[in-house]
C-alpha cells in the first residue's frame with residue numbers, strides 16, 4: 001500500500017494526517033502550541049514551535065507506522081493564512097510571526113488606502129485592506145522595527161516556512177500568496193505596482209508555484225530527525241481554507257463550505273477570476289489550478305468557544321462543556337453573544353469592536369452561556385451566507401468541517417440558522433485531507449483533484465433545517481444584528497482601558 005501525509009499547520013495545533021491510496025485516514029496526530037498575546041490586539045507565534053511540533057508529530061507517526069516508510073510517497077501542507085515570517089539573508093527568523101488574527105495594523109491599512117486607492121487595490125488584489133493580511137504587517141514592522149526590517153531578505157507564510165525547513169527550498173504558492181495583499185490575484189503574479197507604491201522591495205516576495213507542484217524531497221537532517229524517507233516528495237500545498245475546500249470537495253461552481261476552526265469561514269467556489277462582491281468578502285486563488293473562491297471570515301469562531309472553556313471550564317473537555325446544550329431552548333432564554341473577541345472581519349471589518357453578552361439574567365446557568373456562544377458564532381457565519389445570497393448565490397447545501405463539526409447539536413444549529421442542508425464528512429479534518437489530496441494528485445495517483453475527491457471524501461450524514469427552529473432563529477438574528485451597531489461607540493470608549 002502507498003501513503004501520503006497531509007500536514008495542517010493550524011493556529012491552535014499542527015495536525016498530521018496519514019492517508020492511504022483508498023483515501024482512508026490511517027493515522028492522525030496533533031500537537032498544540034501557544035499563542036503569544038502580549039497586548040490587546042496582538043497575536044504572534046514562534047515559527048520554531050511549528051517546526052518542533054511538526055517534527056514531534058511526524059516522528060510519532062513514523063514510530064507507529066507498521067509499513068515501510070518508503071511507501072509514504074508524498075507530503076503536502078495546509079497552513080493558517082496571512083501570518084508574516086521574516087527571514088534574514090542567512091534564512092534565520094528575524095522576529096516572532098505576526099498572525100492572521102493580530103489587529104495592530106489599522107493605521108497601516110488606512111495608509112494602504114491613501115497611497116494605493118481602494119479601487120485600484122480591489123482591482124489588483126481583489127481584497128480590501130484588512131488588519132489580518134500580510135502587507136499591513138510588513139508595513140508595521142517597517143515603521144516600528146526598522147532595524148529588523150532592514151535585515152529582511154524574504155518574507156514567508158507559515159506553512160511555506162515549515163516546508164522550507166523540511167526541504168531547504170523557498171517558495172510561496174498562489175492560494176496563500178492571495179492573502180498577502182501583494183498578489184495580482186487574476187494574473188497570478190506579485191504586483192510590482194503595489195510593491196512600489198507601498199515601498200516594499202519586490203525581492204522580498206518569494207518565487208510562486210502551484211499548490212500541486214513538487215518542490216523537492218525531504219532534506220537529510222529533517223529525514224533523520226523524523227524517520228521519514230529522503231525520497232518522499234514534497235508538494236507545495238495551500239492556504240488552510242483552500243485546502244479545506246479541496247478536502248471537502250468544493251471543486252466546482254455552486255459548492256459551499258462552513259469551516260469552524262479557531263476562525264470561522266463560509267467559502268464558496270468561483271470558476272471566474274472577475275466576479276465582483278465589492279470587497280465585502282475575500283476573493284482568493286483556490287488550490288485547484290486557475291480556480292478561485294470567495295469567503296467571509298469570523299475571526300473568533302472556535303476561538304470564542306475555546307476562550308469560554310479556558311476561562312470558565314479549564315479542566316473540562318469540549319464534550320463536557322457542550323453536554324446538555326440541546327436542553328436549553330433556542331435563544332438561551334434571552335441571552336445573545338457576539339463573537340468579536342479579537343475584533344471582526346466579515347461583515348464588519350473592525351479591529352476595535354469586542355464581544356458582548358446581552359440579556360444576562362439571574363436564572364441563566366453556564367449551559368445558557370454555552371448555547372448563546374454557539375448561537376452567536378453561527379449567526380456571525382450566517383452574515384456571510386446572507387451576503388452571498390444577496391449577491392445571487394444559491395446556497396442549499398453546505399459541507400461543515402473543523403473542530404466545530406464534531407458536535408451534533410452544533411451541526412443541527414448550523415442547518416437551522418443557515419436554513420440549508422449541512423453535510424458532515426467522515427473526517428472533519430478538511431484542510432489536512434486537502435493537503436493529503438494535493439500530495440496524492442502530485443504523486444500521480446489521480447489525474448485531477450475531482451477524481452481524488454471521489455475516492456478520498458465520504459459524506460456520512462446530512463442535517464436538514466427544522467422549520468420551526470429556522471423561524472425562531474430568523475427572529476433572533478434580527479436582534480443579534482443590532483448588537484454590533486449598538487455597541488460600536490461603547491467599545492470605542494472602552495479602548496482607553498485596554499491593556
Ligand SMILES: Nc1ncnc2c1ncn2[C@@H]1O[C@H](COP(=O)(O)OP(=O)(O)O)[C@@H](O)[C@H]1O
Pocket residue numbers: 010011012013260261262263301302303304305306318319322402403404405406407410
Ligand atoms: N468536541 C468539540 N465540539 C465542538 N467544538 C469543538 C470540539 N473540539 C474542538 N472544537 C472547536 O474547534 C476549535 C478548533 O478547531 P480546529 O479545526 O482544530 O482549529 P485550528 O485549525 O484553527 O487549529 C476549538 O477552538 C473549538 O472551538
Ligand SMILES: O=C(CO)[C@@H](O)[C@H](O)COP(=O)(O)O
Pocket residue numbers: 010011012079080081082100101132179240241261262263264265297
Ligand atoms: O485568516 C484566515 C482566513 O483569511 C483564517 O482562516 C486563518 O487562515 C486561520 O485559520 P484557522 O487556524 O482558524 O484554521
